Amino acid sequence: MHAIYNAIASHRTRFVSELKELLAIPSISTDPARVADMKLAAEWLCGHLEKIGLTSRLFETERHPVVYADRLDAKGKPVILFYGHYDVQPVDPVEQWLAPPFEPAVKDGVLFARGASDDKGQLFTHIKAVEAWLETAGSLPVNVKFLIEGEEEIGSPHLPGWLADHPDLRSADVVVISDTAQFGPGMPSLCTGLRGLAAFEIHVKTGESDLHSGSFGGAVPNAIQILTSMLNALHSENGAVNVPGFYDEVAEPGADELRSWGTLAHSDEEFRASAQVGVLAGEAGRSTLEKLWSRPALEIIGIRGGYQGHGHKGIVPATAWAKCSMRLVPCQTPAHAIDCVRRRVMSLAPAGVHVDFLSGHGSPPVSIPVESQWVESAVRALESGFNKKPVFIREGGSISVVTRFVNDYGMPCLLLGFGQPDDHIHAPNEKFNLDDFVSGIRTSAALIAELAKLDSTL
Ligand SMILES: [Zn+2]
CATH class of the missing domain: 3.30.70.360 (Alpha-Beta Plaits)
Structure with missing residues (x-):
């Protein structure tokens, strides 16, 4: 991993400026005035994935295109499907942004822009990990697929149809999604359940x-x-x-799971303050x-x-x-x-x-069993990428595409959140810590190495 980690470190500045290019495209899926920008973002990703050595395709839907890319030349090795989304939330109230939302700016090691954390920045970690592998080793030790949709923020209306129509493209040993958050700063996390x-x-x-x-x-x-x-x-x-x-x-x-939650640095008082309510409620x-x-x-x-x-x-x-x-x-x-x-x-x-x-x-809840070779690989990758043991957390919300993969298709899913709970996703001044960005790339690169030790189950 040493050579790959070195490549990631030496390319940090370029990786950030490429991400800024993508973030500068105002791909707001819900806004009819942004249809051309949606297409532009999809085409930008297709072109970028081609440039790093993958074969990419753009699939039109009734609304926003799906980007698909793959590189499948590691015979007998697992197929990883990286899922992400290139659409972003609207930016209003725009007057509350300290800098224009589509003019990405770095301040004190933090990148500010709409989509920085949700999800362009997190998605980009996997693209850069694949690139670092290809540049350093000349090939990938696993097979990779990227599925990047443009309708996540509007409920993914056309994704289920696309998945049903393209069973060969969606099929994989494991799905990797980075569209959640760490439990807190310096606490790399693996999410094992969604309500x-x-x-x-x-x-x-x-x-x-x-x-x-x-x-x-x-x-x-x-x-x-x-x-x-x-x-x-x-x-x-x-x-x-x-x-x-x-x-x-x-x-x-x-x-075990309950005990591990007990060790997480959670404060009811901070939680109450973050909710801006006078008192907490719920089941005694x-x-x-x-x-x-x-x-x-x-x-x-x-x-x-x-x-x-x-x-x-x-x-x-x-x-x-x-x-x-x-x-x-x-x-x-x-x-x-x-x-x-x-x-x-x-x-x-x-x-x-x-x-x-x-x-x-x-939509049903999702449970991701901890006792699996995929999760064990992810734990080792997170520990290597962040230099810290990850924690197991759950999310109180729902991610409909995860339900689709896990419950409908029975595909193992790894939810590796590289963002922070206070990244202001869906709100003014969305941000992504660049150290988390780099640790995310390292984790993804390490995950590729870990999964290469396993056989494909397809
Ligand atoms: Zn998202």
Whole structure:
């Protein structure tokens, strides 16, 4: 690894200026005015991947192109599929940026630009690792594929179709994704779990129309009161979800995993301050990391009913609705969670009141088993790249493409986050620490060496 690490160190300045070129392209996927820039970013990547020695192709979709590149000349060796995305979030409120978001600038070893961390900078670590290998060794000891989409920030609408249409291109021994964060500075991390999602709505209707509160108030049911008391009953006083069967599928983390979370430098006070709330909440007897990583949550995300205009109006509202969203943990399934809540909600519906339960979109949680040769290789690569033992963490959020790879295609997935929790992704002044950038390139290069020791399972 010595020669490759030397090459990475000596090319640091060039690597950063190339990344700045990519970051200067305003590839905001959601903005119709940026369609040409999206194409430009995709073409820039295709050209760059060709230049370092891969074969690349651009696939048009109904919206933004998919970039695919590979180099498959290491016979019998594992195939690594690197996934990343070249689209970025919008930049508003742009006046809060200290420098223009698409004029990348380095200040005190930190690169500021939209996309610096999410995800162009992190994606670029793998491209530069492959380049360093090719330059130093003349060939790769493994087979590599790059799949870089332009629609991650808008929910990847065309990626599932692309994956289904190109089984030969997506097939790999292991998927490597760097689109998450380290647990903190100097804490290289491997993410082993993501929460899933399930949404539902409750609609309450007590009669045909709102009634005069003078003529009817106190003698007829109030839709908002019924809805709120039903919503209230979905949690018990200790903060747990009060729905029979809801926790049946929840898998408790292993003792080792829990113990390792206990050693992470987490402060409830810092967490509270970062959330800018006065007090923390949730299930009694559970740590904050448990609440975020291994316990499900049920949130009321929107509520509506009655009069919301100026002043007052003397009515008894006839309709009310609420939208709710659940975060699910391994091994919950959206269908079971929704089913339990539906039964609970319908059992709470008072006689003579019309209650509708509507289930919405859902995606299952993802669990990445730690006992695998892929994870063991990644742990060694992180330790070599960062000169520090990595920690195992989970993420409270969901990454839909990971669900696709792990749950739908059964592909082992390595989530190597090189960013920091305070990189301001999706916010003004997004940044990426250049030491993390270089450590990420080193890790990816070391991972290639580690995986080359394994046989392909394809
Ligand atoms: Zn991202």
